[in-house]
Each structure stands twice: as C-alpha cells, then as structure tokens.
Amino acid sequence: MSNPPLQSTNSRLWRSTFIVSAMTLLSRIAGLVRDMVFMNLFGAGKLMDAFLVAFKIPNFLRRLFAEGAFSQAFVPVLSDVRAQRGDAAVRQLIDHVAGSLTLIIGSISAVAIVFAPAIIFVFAPGFREDALRFDLAADMLRITFPYLLLISLTAFAGGILNTYGRFGASSFTPVLMNLSMIGCAIWLAPLLTTPIMALAWGVLISGIVQLGFQWLPLRQINLVPRFKPNFKDPDVKRILTLMIPAMFGVSVSQINLLLDTVLASFLVAGSVSWLYTAERLTELPLGLIGIAVATVILPTLSAKHAEKSDAEFRGTIDWALKVIVMVGVPASLAMGILAEPLMASLFHHGEFDRTDVVKSAMALQALSGGILAFMLIKVFAPAFYARQDVKTPVRIGIIAMVANMVFNLMLVWHLEHVGLSLASTLSAFLNAGLLYKGLHEKGIYRFERHWIKLALRFALANAVMVGVLLAVTPDSLWWLDNPGWSRVGWVLLICAGGAASYGLALLAVGFRPHELRHH
Incomplete structure (x- = not known):
C-alpha cells in the first residue's frame, strides 16, 4: 500500500486537529458553565x-x-x-x-x-x-x-x-x-x-x-x-x-487523580470540591490541545505502523510534540499565575465563597505545573499502543502510580489538598520522562538537533509572556472584591494579552508557522 503524499498527511492532521479542538473548546466552555452552575447552586460542601x-x-x-x-x-x-x-x-x-x-x-x-x-x-x-x-x-x-x-x-x-x-x-x-x-x-x-x-x-x-x-x-x-x-x-x-x-498505561494519570479523591475524603469538607475545580480548569488546555492531538494521531500512527512507514511514524510524533510544547508550556505557566483570578472569575458566585476561591486556586497552582506532562503522556503513550506494545507503558504506568502514592503520603499531611495536586504533577513528569526514555531506547523516536533552536525560541517567548502577565494582573483582593462580570472581562483581557505577547514574541525570535509542518 502506498503512502499518502506528505502534504496530504500534513493537511489531514491539521484539519482533523482543528475539528477536534474546536469541538473540544465548545465542550470545555459548556463544562465550565456547568461547573459554575453547580457551584453557584450547591457550593463546595458536603452535598x-x-x-x-x-x-x-x-x-x-x-x-x-x-x-x-x-x-x-x-x-x-x-x-x-x-x-x-x-x-x-x-x-x-x-x-x-x-x-x-x-x-x-x-x-x-x-x-x-x-x-x-x-x-x-x-x-x-x-x-x-x-x-x-x-x-x-x-x-x-x-x-x-x-x-x-x-x-x-x-x-x-x-x-x-x-x-x-x-x-x-x-x-x-x-x-x-x-x-x-x-x-x-x-x-x-x-x-x-x-x-x-x-x-x-x-x-x-x-x-x-x-x-x-x-x-x-x-x-x-x-x-x-x-x-x-x-x-x-x-x-x-x-x-x-x-x-x-x-x-495502567495511558490512564495512569486518571488513577492518580482518583487516588487523590480517596485521600481527600479524609480531609476537611470541601477538599474534594476544591480538587475538582482545579482539575476542571487544567482540563481546558489539556482537552483543547493534548487530547485533541492524541485523538488525531492514534489512527495515523496505527496506519503508519501497519504500512511499515517508520519515517512517517516518527514525523507524526515530532509534529504532535511541537504542537504540544508550543501550547502546553505557556498554558502551564499562565494557569499558575492566573489561578486565583480564574477561580474568582468563574466560580465566586452564590454558595462558592472566598475560602473556596483561595483553596481551589492553591490546588490549581500545584496542578498547573503538570499540564505539559499530561499532554506529553497523551502523545508518548499512543506511540507504543499504535505498535501494539503494551508492556512498556504498563510498566512505566505502574512505576508512576506507585510514585504518586509515595508523593501523596509525603505531602498530604503538611500541604493537605495542595499536596495531592503537587503529587499528581510530580508523578506525571516521571511518567512522561520514562515514556520518552522508552521511545528513545527502542529507536522509535528521539529529539533531533532542530529541537535545540526550537526550545530556545519557545523559552524566550514564554519569558516575555510571564513578564506581561505579572505586570498587568491585579492583586488577590481586587479579584475577590469586584463584581462577577468585571472579573470575567478583566481575566479575558489579560488572557488575550498574554496570548498576543507570546505569539508576537515567537515571531520576533524567528519562529515561523511552517516549522510546525509534519516532516
């Protein structure tokens, strides 16, 4: 069976990713509205x-x-x-x-x-x-x-x-x-x-x-x-x-989050809800890009493996990683900086009070660091499953799950629900790192020299974005004291400004969209 032309593969991946991302964006917006309704009507208590x-x-x-x-x-x-x-x-x-x-x-x-x-x-x-x-x-x-x-x-x-x-x-x-x-x-x-x-x-x-x-x-x-x-x-x-x-492989992050719920059930009332709101916000970039890319590449990787097209297989992984890193790093940084503004803007209504905002924001700051790692898992794990190799990701998944429990027990007693979020972040990076190590050792995929220049450009652009966000974001009291629509308007403007500064900085350091093409 002949391989499709490279341009056709590139266009198909982008078109499919755009469709999934657009639908996922609608879903995540509807999900945020759902959670806002829930918290407004019922709060973050026992019920x-x-x-x-x-x-x-x-x-x-x-x-x-x-x-x-x-x-x-x-x-x-x-x-x-x-x-x-x-x-x-x-x-x-x-x-x-x-x-x-x-x-x-x-x-x-x-x-x-x-x-x-x-x-x-x-x-x-x-x-x-x-x-x-x-x-x-x-x-x-x-x-x-x-x-x-x-x-x-x-x-x-x-x-x-x-x-x-x-x-x-x-x-x-x-x-x-x-x-x-x-x-x-x-x-x-x-x-x-x-x-x-x-x-x-x-x-x-x-x-x-x-x-x-x-x-x-x-x-x-x-x-x-x-x-x-x-x-x-x-x-x-x-x-x-x-x-x-x-x-135990691709879903290990979900197992870890559920284990967090088990431990959170022993903490003060509201802890499960605080963790839930933090997880929901991290799912916005994860679903919009991470899951969308993973959904699109699995059929492509499976087809390339069936066709024994190793170069196209590696090219698909490389394309996915470029998209993930370009979006995942700024999303992780921005969500950590804007944790409290986001919580206050979206959930500080009705029964969801100031304490709930602060506690949920703390969990979000700890969990936001793992956004990139969660996205990388969504790319690395399918690379194994497309080849019908289950042993490697299973072994790595078990290691990450055990590590998560160790981190949980180390951190929960001092940091409470925040420690559970931080443990999830640490175990996610361990999982992603071991998956990449497996791909590298098996000769399936490894970062090539073009990633050095790409990583430097991404780092400079992210530094610019962080500076802009820190400069324009009001302090905590402002977000808690001002009315709802004012908070929502400001957080949208700040997010737009951060995204614009990041995009302009990328162009300024020499990055061009054609570098994201499937090779």
Whole structure:
C-alpha cells in the first residue's frame, strides 16, 4: 500500500486537529458553565462532595476503560483489520466487539448498582464518618453508574468514526453531556426532595443523549453495530489482551487523580470540591490541545505502523510534540499565575465563597505545573499502543502510580489538598520522562538537533509572556472584591494579552508557522 503524499498527511492532521479542538473548546466552555452552575447552586460542601464522588467513579472508569484502554486497543486493531482484510471483516469485528463490550460493562454496572455502598467505602473511605455524605453518595452512584455502559458504547462508536477520519461527531458529544447536566441542575433540581439528586439523573440522561447522537454518522458509513458477543473471535481476544494492561498505561494519570479523591475524603469538607475545580480548569488546555492531538494521531500512527512507514511514524510524533510544547508550556505557566483570578472569575458566585476561591486556586497552582506532562503522556503513550506494545507503558504506568502514592503520603499531611495536586504533577513528569526514555531506547523516536533552536525560541517567548502577565494582573483582593462580570472581562483581557505577547514574541525570535509542518 502506498503512502499518502506528505502534504496530504500534513493537511489531514491539521484539519482533523482543528475539528477536534474546536469541538473540544465548545465542550470545555459548556463544562465550565456547568461547573459554575453547580457551584453557584450547591457550593463546595458536603452535598457537592457526595455528588462528585458518585460522578467521579463511573467517569474515572469511562476514562480508564472507554477512552483510555479500550480506545488505545480497539483503534489499532480496527485500523489493521481495515488495511489488511477489508470492509466485511471490519463489520464482523464491530459486531463482535459491540456485543462483547456490552456484556462485560453491563455486568459490571449491574454488580456496582447492588454494591454501591461498598464501592463508596473503597473510593471515599473518609465519608464513613459522615452518614449524610456516605448514604447520599451511594444513592447517587446507583443512578450514575449505568452511564459507564452508555459512554463506553459512545467511545466505541467514536473509535470507529475516528478510524474513518470522522472526528466531528465524536468530539461534539461531550457538549451534549454538559447541556444535559446543566438542564437538570436548573429545571429538575427544584422539583426533587433532595435537589442535588438531579445532578446524578443528569449524568444518566447525558449518556443516553451522547450514544444516540453517534448513531446517525455510523449509519452514514454503514457501520451501525449488530450486538453479537463473540469472545472466541481472534481480534476480540487481541483487543482484550491489549486492553487489560493498557488500563495502567495511558490512564495512569486518571488513577492518580482518583487516588487523590480517596485521600481527600479524609480531609476537611470541601477538599474534594476544591480538587475538582482545579482539575476542571487544567482540563481546558489539556482537552483543547493534548487530547485533541492524541485523538488525531492514534489512527495515523496505527496506519503508519501497519504500512511499515517508520519515517512517517516518527514525523507524526515530532509534529504532535511541537504542537504540544508550543501550547502546553505557556498554558502551564499562565494557569499558575492566573489561578486565583480564574477561580474568582468563574466560580465566586452564590454558595462558592472566598475560602473556596483561595483553596481551589492553591490546588490549581500545584496542578498547573503538570499540564505539559499530561499532554506529553497523551502523545508518548499512543506511540507504543499504535505498535501494539503494551508492556512498556504498563510498566512505566505502574512505576508512576506507585510514585504518586509515595508523593501523596509525603505531602498530604503538611500541604493537605495542595499536596495531592503537587503529587499528581510530580508523578506525571516521571511518567512522561520514562515514556520518552522508552521511545528513545527502542529507536522509535528521539529529539533531533532542530529541537535545540526550537526550545530556545519557545523559552524566550514564554519569558516575555510571564513578564506581561505579572505586570498587568491585579492583586488577590481586587479579584475577590469586584463584581462577577468585571472579573470575567478583566481575566479575558489579560488572557488575550498574554496570548498576543507570546505569539508576537515567537515571531520576533524567528519562529515561523511552517516549522510546525509534519516532516
């Protein structure tokens, strides 16, 4: 099979990344509005802590199974079957995977509904001392857990569409999730005896809406699955073989964040919510660029490996890293500097008070340092999975997870919830560093000499941006004392000024857009 022209590959990567980034931007904006509504209506106390744990458990498993391990195992196998055996084999694989996935996740969901209190005890043991939080979290988990099956099938449909170069529909579905949850918080909550239960129903409804939205584009390419479980299918076995250890590889950062929640459940009320708001803000640049790039390059890397095109494989990684470093470093620095202004502008309304702003901002400052590392993981891990190498990232993932727990125990007692955020940052850099070391040692990818000049230019531009942000950002009291829309306006202007100064500085030191081309 001949390789596509270089210009075609470059254009396709940029076009697909733009589509995913645009849809992700809409999703993240809707997500911020969702969280603003939640915090305004319910604050950062016991009730919100209970919901966040009930939401985080299936959401964590979604990222671990559906968007993490399953996607990383399914897409390379699907790409290989498509390239080697054609459409009939693809349809058979889709039917068998759909049935098998439904049977597995459906069974897990049924067990989880029955044993919801035990699951809450495992993931938030600190709640045991507070009967209200514990019982409420268990009740909400029974409603939210079926979301895992719905969103797993949504991710399955998205993997098919991405393999066929259709990124728009799968990238837009999170917007529907946020809109569903906002609607339930505003209109359903006042009708319930326990208003916050509406948020749990919003999670379940959003899963139904997202899955339904994927069916039309699947029908357009004649790949709507027929659910036929078949665990004897060699390709299904191959996916499961790749999937089980992959859970510890690409999704290790999510495991670390969930472990943070376990420890936070022992801290003062509100700690889970403070960590949640910090994580949500770091997900804005991570989703906009990191996840978007990872989503786009996995099918490309899988195809290049199937075609045995090593040069194109390395070129795709190099292109992704340029985009990641260009955006990830300034995002990390800016979010650390603007942590309190961002928290005050977005969440300082209603029940979310000054203490919540300060505590959440402290967590964000510690977690913002890891934005670049989280993005690098999103590029390095798929490079292994596209080659169906699960052992290396699994080994590294386990090392990073153990290191995270050590950092947690070292830091949590002195820095409390901030120590948990800092531990996540440190373990993320360890994970990214070891993944790169593995790529380098196996001869898959290594930084070439052109990165020296590129890194120097990026460093100078970031220094200019930091200087501008520090010069124009008002002090903490200003952000806490001024009205909401004034804060939002100023933070938007400051962000725009920082971005403009960074872009102009890049041009001034000699950087040109053509340096981001796929080589």
